[in-house]
Amino acid sequence: MGKALIPRSIDPRTITQLALGTDRRIDALYGSLRVDNPNGFTFETTRRMELVAQSGKEVDISIPRSQRIALPKKKRLSENMLSVEPIGKRLDALRYITLRAGWNQTDEDLQRIVRLDPKSTFIAYLSAGGSRVPVGSGVSAPLGEHNAWIGLVAVVPELRRYGIANEIMISCLMRALADKRIINGLDATPLGHTVYGALGYEDSYRLWRSSVSTETYADAPLDERVRPMTVRDMPDIVAYDAARFLERRAILHALMRDALAAFAARSNGRISGYVLARPGRMAPFIGPLFADDIETARTLASACAQKLHAMGHRDAFIDTPEAAFEEVAASPTAEPEKPRRHRIFPGLTPLRSFMRMYHLVSDEKAHSLLAAYCEKESLSLSSPRARRMADMLYRGVLNYSVTKAFVEHERTALLPHIGAISGAEKG
Numbered sequence: 001m002g003k004a005l006i007p008r009s010i011d012p013r014t015i016t017q018l019a020l021g022t023d024r025r026i027d028a029l030y031g032s033l034r035v036d037n038p039n040g041f042t043f044e045t046t047r048r049m050e051l052v053a054q055s056g057k058e059v060d061i062s063i064p065r066s067q068r069i070a071l072p073k074k075k076r077l078s079e080n081m082l083s084v085e086p087i088g089k090r091l092d093a094l095r096y097i098t099l100r101a102g103w104n105q106t107d108e109d110l111q112r113i114v115r116l117d118p119k120s121t122f123i124a125y126l127s128a129g130g131s132r133v134p135v136g137s138g139v140s141a142p143l144g145e146h147n148a149w150i151g152l153v154a155v156v157p158e159l160r161r162y163g164i165a166n167e168i169m170i171s172c173l174m175r176a177l178a179d180k181r182i183i184n185g186l187d188a189t190p191l192g193h194t195v196y197g198a199l200g201y202e203d204s205y206r207l208w209r210s211s212v213s214t215e216t217y218a219d220a221p222l223d224e225r226v227r228p229m230t231v232r233d234m235p236d237i238v239a240y241d242a243a244r245f246l247e248r249r250a251i252l253h254a255l256m257r258d259a260l261a262a263f264a265a266r267s268n269g270r271i272s273g274y275v276l277a278r279p280g281r282m283a284p285f286i287g288p289l290f291a292d293d294i295e296t297a298r299t300l301a302s303a304c305a306q307k308l309h310a311m312g313h314r315d316a317f318i319d320t321p322e323a324a325f326e327e328v329a330a331s332p333t334a335e336p337e338k339p340r341r342h343r344i345f346p347g348l349t350p351l352r353s354f355m356r357m358y359h360l361v362s363d364e365k366a367h368s369l370l371a372a373y374c375e376k377e378s379l380s381l382s383s384p385r386a387r388r389m390a391d392m393l394y395r396g397v398l399n400y401s402v403t404k405a406f407v408e409h410e411r412t413a414l415l416p417h418i419g420a421i422s423g424a425e426k427g
Helices: 024-034 091-101 107-116 164-178 190-197 231-244 249-258 294-310 363-377 384-397 400-417
Strands: 017-019 046-050 058-062 082-086 121-128 131-143 147-155 184-188 201-213 226-228 261-267 270-278 285-291 315-321 325-327 340-342 349-359 418-420
Touching (some): 082 131, 091 107, 091 121, 107 147, 164 190, 164 384, 184 190, 190 201, 249 270, 261 294, 349 400
Antiparallel strands (some): 046 058, 082 121, 131 147, 270 285
16 A cells, blocks of 8 residues: 555545644645635635545535635636646645545555656646645546556536636646657546537547446356466567557556456467456446457456455446447437446446547647637637647647547447456546
8 A cells, every 4th residue: 555645634535624724734735625716616614515525424614714715707717827737746636636526546546647657647726815726637648658548637626617627638638749649538527528529539439437246246157268367468468458459558567566356368378358457445446358259358357356256345346338238328418328238247337427539630620629719718819828729739630640540440440349448547
């Protein structure tokens, strides 16, 4: 277990009372609670609320009226009020923001992601009331040498609808594109979908965060082709994975080191599938799971879930493509009907959906997106923010052909082999 990102005395998972104005560490971490947002979150000197979303645990909060931070009525922040910066030593802020979002990451997940490239993990700060307050996060995690994955994009509830997620995303994309990352993907919640679309992302296919009962597999017979994964398997696993998604050697090795369960299937000595499961704050997470065919995927899933059950985990999360279900709503909508009858995990329960999206910007689209951005933000094309947006969009245009080819290849040739994605960069 790694060192806690937040001291226990001020960790939102452990405290029952919180008093701002008494401890600089508390003020530095929880400062967003000071805002008076005319568009939603009203300042109060005392309140009772959840700090860890979906935890069911409320905390008594007190704030001196003198600490109130008034936000502008217009739904945008001036450039001197908002900054987006590499994380530096503010791992505590990243943990706090993910807890406020109610996500499943552990401290080890966050540390693993940051270690991939600390300069690609960002914290957004609100500068007001004499303080710099962490209010959002985002990461463009490198996938091998040539690609990146955007994740951990979140804004604390007190500051939503102020364009902060948009600025975080631009920073993530600018970093990835400056590093010559070609394919830049993400898995969008319904809340973030509009933000990503305005920056040039396009839908590819739907995924479902689901719950799996491990008890279903407690006494399932195991296939002799499936064996616990070892370090010796890793070169073959990395090559197999790259052929079915994108090269991500460093991520796979890191997930393997932290895995609760890891299994590989071989046929005639050749890798025919693999699965990993990692710890989660609320429940273990199964994924990635890739296999040559459904039967191999089922045997890997059975071995993994059985191992988790033997360790005392009754349930696990999994992010799985909608295509892996037998019954799917005919017309996808903003709030799609939950699919049924998963081909790999019997009894799997869909909870919420994501949309896989890729940064896919043609030259013509870049022009229209830039114009829409300037109109929405009331900016001239010569303003610093508009020039930054333009730089990001036109760098993305250079990747258009390669990204479009990969998106089509993933949907037509790779998707049938995906049982579950990795998901550590999401909730």
